[in-house]
Amino acid sequence: MAGIDLHPVVAVSVADTATSIPPQIQLVFDQVSVDVPIKGDHGKPSTKRILDSVSGIFGPDEAWAVMGPSGSGKTTLLNALTGVTKPTVGTITVNNHPFDRATMRQISAFVPQDDLLTPTLTVHEALMDAALFKTGLPTQDREARVTTLISQFGLEECRDVLIGHPGSNKGISGGQKRRLSVALELCGNPSLLYLDEPTSGLDAVNTMSLVRRLSNLAASGVTVIATIHQPSAAAFFTFDRLLLLHRGQICYQGPVALGAQPVAFFAAAGFVCPALENPADFMFEVLVMNTAAIRAAYLEGSMVPEDAQRAPDAKMSLLPARRTASAYPASRAIQMYAHVRRNLLGMRRDPLLARIRVGSAVGVSLIVGVLYFDIGNGATGVNQIISLLVFSMIFLAITSALPVVIAILPEFDVVQKECRNNWYSPWAYVPAKLITELPLLVVPPLLFLAIMGNMTTLSWQTKGESSESDVSRFFMLYLALFLVVFATNSWAYFLSGLAPTTQIATLITPGSIMPMALLSGFFVNQQDMSWIFRWFTYINYLNYAWQALASASFIERTFDVPLATGLSTGDEILRTRLGLPVVTGSILSDYWANIGILVGFVIFFRILATVIIARRLRK
Numbered sequence: 001m002a003g004i005d006l007h008p009v010v011a012v013s014v015a016d017t018a019t020s021i022p023p024q025i026q027l028v029f030d031q032v033s034v035d036v037p038i039k040g041d042h043g044k045p046s047t048k049r050i051l052d053s054v055s056g057i058f059g060p061d062e063a064w065a066v067m068g069p070s071g072s073g074k075t076t077l078l079n080a081l082t083g084v085t086k087p088t089v090g091t092i093t094v095n096n097h098p099f100d101r102a103t104m105r106q107i108s109a110f111v112p113q114d115d116l117l118t119p120t121l122t123v124h125e126a127l128m129d130a131a132l133f134k135t136g137l138p139t140q141d142r143e144a145r146v147t148t149l150i151s152q153f154g155l156e157e158c159r160d161v162l163i164g165h166p167g168s169n170k171g172i173s174g175g176q177k178r179r180l181s182v183a184l185e186l187c188g189n190p191s192l193l194y195l196d197e198p199t200s201g202l203d204a205v206n207t208m209s210l211v212r213r214l215s216n217l218a219a220s221g222v223t224v225i226a227t228i229h230q231p232s233a234a235a236f237f238t239f240d241r242l243l244l245l246h247r248g249q250i251c252y253q254g255p256v257a258l259g260a261q262p263v264a265f266f267a268a269a270g271f272v273c274p275a276l277e278n279p280a281d282f283m284f285e286v287l288v289m290n291t292a293a294i295r296a297a298y299l300e301g302s303m304v305p306e307d308a309q310r311a312p313d314a315k316m317s318l319l320p321a322r323r324t325a326s327a328y329p330a331s332r333a334i335q336m337y338a339h340v341r342r343n344l345l346g347m348r349r350d351p352l353l354a355r356i357r358v359g360s361a362v363g364v365s366l367i368v369g370v371l372y373f374d375i376g377n378g379a380t381g382v383n384q385i386i387s388l389l390v391f392s393m394i395f396l397a398i399t400s401a402l403p404v405v406i407a408i409l410p411e412f413d414v415v416q417k418e419c420r421n422n423w424y425s426p427w428a429y430v431p432a433k434l435i436t437e438l439p440l441l442v443v444p445p446l447l448f449l450a451i452m453g454n455m456t457t458l459s460w461q462t463k464g465e466s467s468e469s470d471v472s473r474f475f476m477l478y479l480a481l482f483l484v485v486f487a488t489n490s491w492a493y494f495l496s497g498l499a500p501t502t503q504i505a506t507l508i509t510p511g512s513i514m515p516m517a518l519l520s521g522f523f524v525n526q527q528d529m530s531w532i533f534r535w536f537t538y539i540n541y542l543n544y545a546w547q548a549l550a551s552a553s554f555i556e557r558t559f560d561v562p563l564a565t566g567l568s569t570g571d572e573i574l575r576t577r578l579g580l581p582v583v584t585g586s587i588l589s590d591y592w593a594n595i596g597i598l599v600g601f602v603i604f605f606r607i608l609a610t611v612i613i614a615r616r617l618r619k
């Protein structure tokens with residue numbers, strides 16, 4: 001091997017990583033291939049090789065450009081080297097240790113092709129957050145680091161501008177987003193930096209400035225690996241080394257820093273780059289038109305620079321101490337705090353969904369209040385109470401679920417990228433969401449019941465002709481409605497964790513809630529249901545919600561209905577008309593039993609949602 005100039009490798013402990021020099025890394029991949037499943041002839045399952053026996057060594061102090069025409073396998077190679085895709089065959093070692101995804105996350109940072117950023121933060125806030133997660137340093141130190149990055153990446157003019165939603169014209173420009181995406185990952189001290197198309201969307205000046213920055217990073221000991229599309233000649237020659245891919249195979253690898261080698265390689269293969277042509281453009285063109293000739297020249301090897309055929313360095317053996325799950329740079333409490341603060345800022349700056357949730361509770365409760373004003377305690381009052389209860393249950397369930405699925409899936413991509421880059425534990429995300437969202441679970445049903453319950457007298461005590469407000473009935477109804485909201489919200493988180501897209505989540509959420517409402521025991525009494533459906537009522541949380549709401553509404557309520565019908569008291573209505581099952585023998589105890597079961601559902605759905613979402617974020 002024509003030796004790489006290796007610096008002594010230092011094993012660093014977790015606590016050191018925020019401030020110390022990161023360990024240097026040599027990544028060796030040998031005969032790595034990736035197959036993907038496809039539909040073959042006559043729809044039979046088959047596989048397609050999209051990366052074919054790719055080998056190489058990415059060492060410290062090197063900025064690698066991974067180039068190739070569109071679809072050549074650049075992203076696939078990065079995914080294999082970062083552990084996102086498991087190679088079908090081949091081996092990858094990191095400082096002579098077998099590849100381990102947890103270690104890779106710890107030592108590397110990945111800047112994806114799309115800018116996955118939090119739209120409601122300013123550039124400065126996003127960098128401060130990243131620095132907090134990635135280093136856990138105190139504010140003053142983070143401020144110093146962030147100020148340097150803002151200046152290095154030319155982000156001064158948009159320091160306090162909101163990033164903005166993708167596709168919206170409010171916010172920083174596409175080029176600024178690209179630079180911010182790279183700067184965010186440099187808030188920590190990665191040993192290995194992967195970048196997928198970091199220069200796309202940048203003008204020539206910003207491309208050059210970014211590529212120079214990458215080159216400087218490499219000079220400081222970081223291993224830099226960037227896929228690049230059509231760089232200018234100046235940007236191309238700023239990289240140290242080139243790995244040229246086409247159709248999943250390597251067609252050239254070796255130094256570019258002197259500018260001569262790749263051009264000489266192509267010339268020796270019979271393709272001379274005209275003096276005024278950009279060598280990167282020329283190579284792409286030749287590669288696409290003459291793939292077999294270039295590949296044969298590469299395999300023959302005589303024209304490939306000698307040091308491209310180097311061997312791994314056995315001295316590179318140290319890796320950082322493996323982190324335990326609780327040992328991210330920032331403590332779990334700081335992770336939660338940063339998430340909650342970020343969520344609150346998001347709600348303050350983009351309050352539309354929160355306003356709709358509160359506004360619809362108030363607006364709809366007023367409409368219902370006017371429609372069913374003072375239901376009284378006659379025979380029609382009984383029907384009206386039943387209608388009110390089922391409407392309230394379905395309305396609050398749907399309005400607590402849909403905002404979750406609409407807002408959360410676009411956010412997953414950002415959070416997934418941050419988890420992939422080891423900013424924080426995926427387990428911190430859902431609990432932090434709950435803390436932030438709690439007021440929106442508590443307030444809308446409270447306002448809804450306060451307005452509707454008083455206008456209709458649903459939450460009042462009526463005995464004979466008289467009606468008066470009743471605190472305990474209000475509390476019992478509120479508790480049941482709050483648990484409907486909480487359970488459905490948790491159910492929506494669970495479905496969002498499973499659904500691949502926002503559209504699918506938006507369809508399956510009401511698509512799952514409506515059958516549960518249909519089989520809640522309101523539309524058909526539980527005991528009158530066919531056995532095909534009855535079993536489902538036992539695992540349907542809306543069945544328990546319905547029973548709790550009905551118990552809270554009719555308990556100790558009397559109606560001015562002729563005794564002959566046998567329906568003059570609320571208790572009789574519950575048992576005879578609504579056919580509520582007797583659980584404990586007392587309506588009040590049955591109510592609390594149903595509340596207990598609803599609490600169980602809330603906990604179960606919340607745990608399920610946390611596990612499913614954490615698993616999704618780990619991928």
Ligand SMILES: Nc1ncnc2c1ncn2[C@@H]1O[C@H](COP(=O)(O)OP(=O)(O)OP(=O)(O)O)[C@@H](O)[C@H]1O
Nearest residue numbers: 036037038050068069070071072073074075076077
């Ligand atoms: N899951 C998959 N199933 C089938 N084909 C796939 C799959 N993933 C990738 N491919 C194919 O593999 C090839 C390499 O894809 P890859 O995204 O790695 O290319 P790329 O060089 O990064 O392209 P670009 O520069 O356009 O981003 C492409 O032809 C792509 O269509």
